[in-house]
Amino acid sequence: MHSFLLHAWLQISIQPLWLRYLAVLISMFTLVGVMKLAGLIFGVQGALIAGLITAVMPTEIYYAQDVGEYSLLVCTLTWSLYFLYQAMRQRNRWLNWGLWALFSVAAVYTHYGAAIVVIPLALATLAENLWRRRRQALRQQITVSLISGVLALPLLFYFLPAQFRRVSDNVLANSLRPFIQEARLFLQGMSNTFLYNLIGWPISEIPKMLGLIFLIALGLLALLAIRAQSKRIYGWFLLVYTVYFLLVRTGLYEGFGFRYGLIFTPLFILITTNVIELFWQHRLKGIALILLGLIVALELYALPNPTMAQLMRQTTTWSPLEQMEDAFTYWNDNRQPDEATFVYYGAVPAFRYYMRVYGLATQPYSHPQSFIQCRETRDEICQKYNLYFSPWVRQLSTEEKIENMREIMGGSPEKVWLIFSHVNEDEEQEIMALLQQQYTLADSFVQDNGSAYLLVMPLN
Numbered sequence: 001m002h003s004f005l006l007h008a009w010l011q012i013s014i015q016p017l018w019l020r021y022l023a024v025l026i027s028m029f030t031l032v033g034v035m036k037l038a039g040l041i042f043g044v045q046g047a048l049i050a051g052l053i054t055a056v057m058p059t060e061i062y063y064a065q066d067v068g069e070y071s072l073l074v075c076t077l078t079w080s081l082y083f084l085y086q087a088m089r090q091r092n093r094w095l096n097w098g099l100w101a102l103f104s105v106a107a108v109y110t111h112y113g114a115a116i117v118v119i120p121l122a123l124a125t126l127a128e129n130l131w132r133r134r135r136q137a138l139r140q141q142i143t144v145s146l147i148s149g150v151l152a153l154p155l156l157f158y159f160l161p162a163q164f165r166r167v168s169d170n171v172l173a174n175s176l177r178p179f180i181q182e183a184r185l186f187l188q189g190m191s192n193t194f195l196y197n198l199i200g201w202p203i204s205e206i207p208k209m210l211g212l213i214f215l216i217a218l219g220l221l222a223l224l225a226i227r228a229q230s231k232r233i234y235g236w237f238l239l240v241y242t243v244y245f246l247l248v249r250t251g252l253y254e255g256f257g258f259r260y261g262l263i264f265t266p267l268f269i270l271i272t273t274n275v276i277e278l279f280w281q282h283r284l285k286g287i288a289l290i291l292l293g294l295i296v297a298l299e300l301y302a303l304p305n306p307t308m309a310q311l312m313r314q315t316t317t318w319s320p321l322e323q324m325e326d327a328f329t330y331w332n333d334n335r336q337p338d339e340a341t342f343v344y345y346g347a348v349p350a351f352r353y354y355m356r357v358y359g360l361a362t363q364p365y366s367h368p369q370s371f372i373q374c375r376e377t378r379d380e381i382c383q384k385y386n387l388y389f390s391p392w393v394r395q396l397s398t399e400e401k402i403e404n405m406r407e408i409m410g411g412s413p414e415k416v417w418l419i420f421s422h423v424n425e426d427e428e429q430e431i432m433a434l435l436q437q438q439y440t441l442a443d444s445f446v447q448d449n450g451s452a453y454l455l456v457m458p459l460n
Contacts, residue, residue, distance in 0.1 A: 001069075003349075023067060027074075030054070037050075037078065041233065050273040057197065058198075073114060073263070080118065088129075101144040112155065117263050120239050124239055125141065190256075191215055199211040214294065300312070323450060324354075327446075327451055331417055337386075339386065340417070341387050344421075345393060398430045438457070441453060
């Protein structure tokens with residue numbers, strides 16, 4: 001969904017400030033959603049607390065500066081939770097169920113991981129309505145859920161084969177261990193997930209122990225803070241996290257923490273708000289203010305902004321930094337007309353963008369899905385620069401990825417540039433190692449996680 005939205009956004013301007021402003025607007029809408037949801041549960045005071053926590057949350061600020069789908073993921077999930085909570089309170093049911101379905105489908109189409117939140121909560125609230133015999137709510141929820149399910153079917157058929165393949169590759173490594181070890185992994189995964197939201201660990205390079213001590217204390221206080229008005233939120237969180245844990249352990253989902261745990265951001269904010277707000281209600285305002293101050297201080301200390309990072313931690317920004325403009329300009333300055341260029345999937349969006357910025361492509365691309373351009377359509381620009389774009393192939397083995405490259409290019413060209421950025425773990429090194437069994441590395445440029453390699457077939 002984000003690709004289509006960004007595609008429309010770029011029809012207005014391709015200037016960097018305009019490009020990044022979309023994520024800023026989405027994050028502002030997230031802030032409004034968090035405050036509305038917290039206000040619905042905890043009142044005005046809770047809304048203000050949740051708003052403050054969200055406004056300086058490192059991951060929210062980080063992804064508000066990033067041209068990616070993660071700000072939209074958190075935004076759509078936040079509003080999905082808001083309308084689900086509203087619907088369960090029996091207010092304007094058709095409207096709230098409909099908007100819940102709309103934002104839920106939008107979240108899933110933004111990032112497939114949103115289904116880990118949407119589906120369990122849909123089943124849990126359906127069971128609650130059935131148990132309480134809310135016939136009207138059942139009819140309305142089932143109707144919008146069926147419509148949503150039909151709308152999500154294309155995504156289901158696209159992702160399920162790849163995800164089940166992950167299970168076959170990882171099921172032995174991830175086989176369940178004795179209960180004590182699984183319980184430890186359960187809690188460790190939870191802490192890693194929340195630490196990313198709180199301090200951006202591990203990419204912020206802030207010591208894990210700094211956030212972990214505070215997180216343990218917050219978790220103990222959260223157990224004491226469970227009360228009638230917040231039971232549903234705690235129940236929702238425990239259900240979703242259990243499903244998440246099982247999917248990670250069986251290899252169906254990427255892993256604990258990092259950007260994969262952003263699906264928990266709204267629930268993390270609500271639980272934290274609940275703890276602070278409870279102390280305030282019990283006239284322990286000093287403790288509430290200290291706790292809120294510590295959370296805000298930790299968030300400010302972990303901010304990814306270069307100025308704040310330099311001031312607080314004497315570092316420039318979060319690691320790893322990804323910037324492929326230099327790799328693009330190196331390719332543009334050194335490529336020859338007889339050399340093909342294959343752009344790996346993680347680098348395709350930025351590569352397309354710099355093609356327009358540097359005047360190599362003057363017209364907007366006709367389709368928001370990057371890999372279709374220069375693969376299926378082979379338009380004038382693709383032919384002029386002998387370009388080939390990769391589809392999303394992370395689920396494939398290294399051998400299958402190289403075979404996919406050959407299939408797209410119609411064989412193995414004698415000279416080919418490979419452009420990489422935003423790769424997963426060691427896949428760039430693995431691909432290059434295997435290709436160099438056939439090719440000789442004639443030229444290379446690697447900087448800021450963007451790279452360009454020229455491979456030449458040796459003469460027999």
